[in-house]
Amino acid sequence: xxxxxxxxxxxxxxxxxxxxxxxxxxxxxxxxxxxxxxxxxxxxxxxxxxxxxxxxxxxxxxxxxxxxxxxxxxxxxxxxxxxxxxxxxxxxxxxxxxxxxxxxxxxxxxxxxxxxxxxxxxxxxxxxxxxxxxxxxxxxxxxxxxxxxxxxxxxxxxxxxxxxxxxxxxxxxxxxxxxxxxxxxxxxxxxxxxxxxxxxxxxxxxxxxxxxxxxxxxxxxxxxxxxxxxxxxxxxxxxxxxxxxxxxxxxxxxxxxxxxxxxxxxxxxxxxxxxxxxxxxxxxxxxxxxxxxxxxxxxxxxxxxxxxxxxxxxxxxxxxxxxxxxxxxxxxxxxxxx
Amino acid sequence: xxxxxxxxxxxxxxxxxxxxxxxxxxxxxxxxxxxxxxxxxxxxxxxxxxxxxxxxxxxxxxxxxxxxxxxxxxxxxxxxxxxxxxxxxxxxxxxxxxxxxxxxxxxxxxxxxxxxxxxxxxxxxxxxxxxxxxxxxxxxxxxxxxxxxxxxxxxxxxxxxxxxxxxxxxxxxxxxxxxxxxxxxxxxxxxxxxxxxxxxxxxxxxxxxxxxxxxxxxxxxxxxxxxxxxxxxxxxxxxxxxxxxxxxxxxxxxxxxxxxxxxxxxxxxxxxxxxxxxxxxxxxxxxxxxxxxxxxxxxxxxxxxxxxxxxxxxxxxxxxxxxxxxxxxxxxxxxxxx
Numbered sequence: 001x002x003x004x005x006x007x008x009x010x011x012x013x014x015x016x017x018x019x020x021x022x023x024x025x026x027x028x029x030x031x032x033x034x035x036x037x038x039x040x041x042x043x044x045x046x047x048x049x050x051x052x053x054x055x056x057x058x059x060x061x062x063x064x065x066x067x068x069x070x071x072x073x074x075x076x077x078x079x080x081x082x083x084x085x086x087x088x089x090x091x092x093x094x095x096x097x098x099x100x101x102x103x104x105x106x107x108x109x110x111x112x113x114x115x116x117x118x119x120x121x122x123x124x125x126x127x128x129x130x131x132x133x134x135x136x137x138x139x140x141x142x143x144x145x146x147x148x149x150x151x152x153x154x155x156x157x158x159x160x161x162x163x164x165x166x167x168x169x170x171x172x173x174x175x176x177x178x179x180x181x182x183x184x185x186x187x188x189x190x191x192x193x194x195x196x197x198x199x200x201x202x203x204x205x206x207x208x209x210x211x212x213x214x215x216x217x218x219x220x221x222x223x224x225x226x227x228x229x230x231x232x233x234x235x236x237x238x239x240x241x242x243x244x245x246x247x248x249x250x251x252x253x254x255x256x257x258x259x260x261x262x263x264x265x266x267x268x269x270x271x272x273x274x275x276x277x278x279x280x281x282x283x284x285x286x287x288x289x290x291x292x293x294x295x296x297x298x299x300x301x302x303x304x305x306x307x308x309x310x311x312x313x314x315x316x317x318x319x320x321x322x323x324x325x326x327x328x329x330x331x332x333x334x335x336x337x338x
Numbered sequence: 339x340x341x342x343x344x345x346x347x348x349x350x351x352x353x354x355x356x357x358x359x360x361x362x363x364x365x366x367x368x369x370x371x372x373x374x375x376x377x378x379x380x381x382x383x384x385x386x387x388x389x390x391x392x393x394x395x396x397x398x399x400x401x402x403x404x405x406x407x408x409x410x411x412x413x414x415x416x417x418x419x420x421x422x423x424x425x426x427x428x429x430x431x432x433x434x435x436x437x438x439x440x441x442x443x444x445x446x447x448x449x450x451x452x453x454x455x456x457x458x459x460x461x462x463x464x465x466x467x468x469x470x471x472x473x474x475x476x477x478x479x480x481x482x483x484x485x486x487x488x489x490x491x492x493x494x495x496x497x498x499x500x501x502x503x504x505x506x507x508x509x510x511x512x513x514x515x516x517x518x519x520x521x522x523x524x525x526x527x528x529x530x531x532x533x534x535x536x537x538x539x540x541x542x543x544x545x546x547x548x549x550x551x552x553x554x555x556x557x558x559x560x561x562x563x564x565x566x567x568x569x570x571x572x573x574x575x576x577x578x579x580x581x582x583x584x585x586x587x588x589x590x591x592x593x594x595x596x597x598x599x600x601x602x603x604x605x606x607x608x609x610x611x612x613x614x615x616x617x618x619x620x621x622x623x624x625x626x627x628x629x630x631x632x633x634x635x636x637x638x639x640x641x642x643x644x645x646x647x648x649x650x651x652x653x654x655x656x657x658x659x660x661x662x663x664x665x666x667x668x669x670x671x672x673x674x675x676x
Contacts, residue, residue: 101458120439131492154469
């Protein structure tokens with residue numbers, strides 16, 4: 001492993017999802033039942049493909065955000081269950097399409113759907129789940145929730161296209177990269193946390209606060225994911241370490257290492273990311289350069305900043321178990337770096 | 339060409355889209371402006387990919403249906419322009435995803451987007467346009483239009499997955515096939531024609547009548563498309579003749595020829611469609627067998643029946659220029675067989 005130094009441990013929070021899991025347990029059972037029902041179809045291939053991914057053990061963090069944020073404002077109806085399921089379907093659709101885009105062979109530690117059923121099924125079942133998501137939103141009758149989630153649908157795709165456009169381009173800046181992950185990851189976290197207060201009839205300020213919480217949480221979450229791609233293990237991550245590198249995906253650690261590199265290092269990065277010279281030896285060298293310039297630690301620091309902003313967004317709220325649970329989610333996302 | 343006989347000419351209507359084009363001209367200019375604006379993005383790849391397809395000269399029949407059916411009930415606002423644009427974006431998104439699914443190299447006579455920008459861009463820009471479509475629906479404030487179009491989004495994808503599931507399967511029945519094209523094609527025609535009366539505040543009966551019109555028109559339209567794939571020319575069709583055959587897509591002419599074929603012919607079809615023995619000689623033989631069993635004429639007859647049902651659905655309406663124009667669209671769709 002050469003000169004790879006351990007990640008920063010100081011100030012690293014040790015959150016847990018247990019509080020939010022416990023608080024949303026009853027509602028999540030209804031979400032899980034609705035997921036199975038709405039992924040159903042007489043066309044057998046649809047539940048096959050959908051359930052392959054749905055049953056593969058994602059944490060369902062996003063729907064839990066919707067349930068918890070509705071609870072936070074005392075919501076008593078059942079529209080939050082539909083909206084939470086919509087959010088999870090939007091996420092699942094994105095994963096199915098991402099696997100086609102990234103040509104991934106692994107997802108959550110299992111063969112990706114496209115490896116089993118082909119790109120075609122992944123594209124079309126993703127489209128089906130997105131359609132089902134919008135049908136459930138319509139069932140809630142909340143035009144405001146529809147506005148937030150349709151905005152998210154467009155902005156997620158826009159972020160993904162931006163990522164594709166800057167892929168293999170070493171001139172990608174930090175700002176470009178934050179714009180990419182804001183779209184591809186943080187917008188759905190933000191929307192998930194915003195539709196809870198919306199359906200509960202919270203004030204515009206409260207909606208905006210929860211939106212800010214979700215947005216900053218999402219940015220922190222993605223930055224941690226990017227760090228794990230250079231430092232975690234395949235078992236933790238449900239994908240292969242170095243996947244981003246091999247796909248020429250420019251992430252924060254790479255941007256920072258490149259910016260601080262000398263000419264020879266810059267040339268290495270261009271060859272690796274732009275020309276595809278990205279074998280195992282190149283990955284090892286990339287990790288060494290990232291460590292040399294402290295680029296993982298700097299990425300983690302940035303994640304901690306966004307995490308802090310997410311916590312600050314909740315400061316307005318009374319000190320309740322739901323608020324604490326949402327705070328813990330922030331710490332949990334960052335604590336995945338072990 | 340051997341034994342290929344000419345298509346039925348008797349009773350063939352000779353409709354025109356000119357009346358509907360003329361009636362919706364002013365509104366379509368607003369739709370076209372909105373298409374350009376809503377396909378815009380700071381991420382340059384999005385308008386590039388979207389405009390490649392958007393500017394390639396589709397007839398924009400579906401948005402014209404929305405505009406004309408709103409006009410039919412005296413609509414005076416501007417939500418029909420947004421809904422018509424949403425319908426066209428849903429269609430464009432489907433085409434982008436279809437090209438990936440079918441691995442097509444041609445679309446409307448030009449290189450398909452996926453050949454120029456790759457599968458990735460086609461998947462993601464399709465997702466973006468779908469998101470933009472839902473945002474525009476939300477802008478109209480019509481929950482009922484959202485219900486109809488989100489139903490359509492899910493049912494279109496379901497039809498496409500069903501097509502994938504029965505692809506290369508010679509046991510596909512006529513009923514299976516009608517279910518496929520109902521989803522993949524007719525649902526969007528039906529929705530396009532239904533949201534016009536909805537936004538105009540027409541009665542539930544009127545909405546249902548226009549929905550029936552669109553549904554039957556869509557079925558006729560797709561059956562004609564399938565016939566053209568074995569009988570038209572590449573220039574007319576904007577794709578290659580025999581594409582369906584080479585992709586192992588089971589369409590009505592194939593189903594009918596297979597059902598009436600002897601054991602040797604059935605063996606030929608299975609080899610061609612299921613095992614992929616589909617070179618030019620095989621295509622030629624397929625056309626001969628289709629002609630021998632009169633399968634193109636039978637498919638055209640079926641299209642004529644659906645066309646008749648579409649016309650009947652309009653019988654309730656007063657004899658106005660809009661109603662006549664919608665009748666002419668039916669005849670035009672069928673008259674593409676020349």
